[in-house]
Amino acid sequence: MFITCADSRIVTAAITGAEPGSLFEMRTAGNVIPPYSLHAPTSEMATIEFAVLQLGVSEIVVCGxxxxxAVGALNRGGIDHLPAMRGWLRPQPRDGVNDPALRAEGQQHVRAQLDVLLAYPFVAEKVAKGELRVHGWFYDIETGEVSACAEHAFLPL
Structure with missing residues (x-):
């Protein structure tokens, strides 16, 4: 399963080299994964549940x-006129943004989405059993470089 942003510059087949039909994709604004809650189910929750429990995917990549x-909106604000987007992104105060490409901020955002995903009970259970692996990737649009989330940094694949 490949979870990424709705941005059309993210071409999953080009990034992964996957053949058509070999990836189960989910795209959201800002590759946001909503918190797990059976009291307020979302399409994204249902899609992840279907991929993991019905299709039995063995790998999930969250790619920022x-x-x-969306990451810019989280860090710079300026979305007061977009109440649905503001609610979706769950903005949090951040320190000043130095990189106009938002690389560090985007990588931190991927880490945050991984934390949310790993809090899904069925994801946590499958990961604990070794039946599912979860990865964080970051795609640099300018260079085409893809890096993977390691313990303390994103390292080129």
Missing amino acids: HSHCG
């Missing part, structure tokens, strides 16, 4: 990218 508008 540079120059992400």
